Amino acid sequence: MKNKLKTEKSNVTTMMEFVLLGFSDIPSMQWLLFGIFLVIYLTILMCNSIIILITKIDPALQTPMYFFLSNFSFLEICYVTVTIPRMLMDLLSQRGNISLLACATQMFFVLTFGGSECLLLTVMAYDRYMAIFSPLHYTVVMSQKVCVQLVIASWVSAVPVVIWQTWQIFSLPFCGSNAINHFFCDLPPLLKLACGDTFVSEVILYGSAVVYIIIPFLLIVASYGKIISNILKLSSARGKAKAFSTCSSHLIVVILFYGTATITYLQPKPNESEGIGKLISLFYTVFTPTLNPIIYTLRNKDIMVALKKLLSHYNDSNT
Template sequence: METKLKAEESNNTTITEFVLVGFSDEPNLQWILFGTFFIMYLIILLGNSIIILITTVDPTLRNPMYFFLGNFSFLEICYVTVTIPGMLRDIWTRKGNISFLACAMQMCFFLIFGGTECLLLTVMAYDRYVAICNPLHYPVAMNRRVCIQLVAGSWISGILVEIGQTCQIFSLSFCGSNTINHFFCDIPPVIKLACGDIAVNQMVVYILATMFLMLPFLWIVVSYGKIISNILKLSSAKGRAKAFSTCSSHLTVVILFYGTAAINYLLPKSNQSEGLGKLVCLFYTILTPMMNPVVYSLRNKDVMVALKRLL
């Protein structure tokens, strides 16, 4: 695989094309990786499409929790489609060339969908908190209008902030190497190629990562802490076990998603190799999206009953 284009002799000439290295450093695993990622992508598409379908057509699933799940599943499909098809194409063709504009667009959409997902997961945790800890106020607190506003707020916040962040990063000058040691245009490997002082840009990345990763994560942990506290008051041992099982699986996926993303965006890059960065990135770009349909929906009895009715 070609890993470099001819560098311009003059540093005043900016780069118009990048080369994504991807997994070309593992030539013996190319087809295994292609098959694995392709199957995972199909699982993500199928699982989330089923959830969108049943939450849309089944009248018994017309409550806030399933409204959020349907939106979350749609967001997951968008999120993985930004990166996986391009990665599969690069593995298949053994070429990773991507234009400057396409790289900027890919980063922008990835950040929008990723940032919106972080906020929507927080909304879903809040929904469960109100439902379990304040059940009498739940119909009023989470009425249809509020649900739509929460989802719209998540999308609008993600779009406005991440478009600004992408514009800031790609307003930098890129000269010299055009090789991105990653499988898509993510912030850390792209910003390393910029010329000049990038301290301000890195500070903005840390601030926004804290806003979209750490603050939502802390809110989710607090919400589930209060949920677990209420679960302990249940008289039924079977009810406690079921509730703990649900909460523990949700928290496992949340920790995996937010934890690996935080490592990638908040940990100083001198503390991790580029290979480790790609491996960590696979967790929040592919693995957790594949687990989410099972953890959040397909283990749910109401969802399975609705699926059987549909079939």
């Protein structure tokens, strides 16, 4: 009995790395997936960088809404950079070995940027609410100082909770298999590998999900409920169309991001499917950030006008 306990203890303490299985179940498609994800990553970098650029240089876009949008675009770049380059490296080398420190670091940044995105989307909804319900006081309420404070709060508010959450997870003993059936270090698959008491970690997981997903989502829903009811009262069809076009892009992004994040972090543990969980994670960490700049540009006339002006200026300078 003592020898058995000693062996188990040795297995727990000597595990110094994990193996991210990623897409190893479809080895024939590794190079194809590498090419697809590389193109997606470069597209995300390029599209979001263009949004940041035009919102900085175009005078017509020097408003709180586009200030928040440029910060959201920068956050998206940070968010995908935490996961996609590592996934590309694993697809290229066909090895998914990752140290405990690297795994903890990746999880910390994924959760931090994810939580910041939830809060920033809520701030953007509040901005639209103030613009529609209090247009006369909008510039005073949403001053540059207030906007900067709201962005900083969105970026840093999640950090203390995520530090505690990361420490809690990696203080658990891991024994048995070190294979993570995922393409990045995320909470649900890591909890499956822990052989200690995971109750506290699960409580923190669900509690954090409520604070950073459910509450912000309910605030956004409440804001847009009032916004839509107010838009419907407008007598001008043109006014209704303009108000809806202003808000619809943000609402689509909210539904895409919160829908998949809720399924990932709030589904009951017994019902989790590793394959489906990986697919859902792929959607909100890769595909949604790819769609976001497209949604914001194609459905926003101001950005399209600014983009055309930028392209026109670029063409004139080259001729």
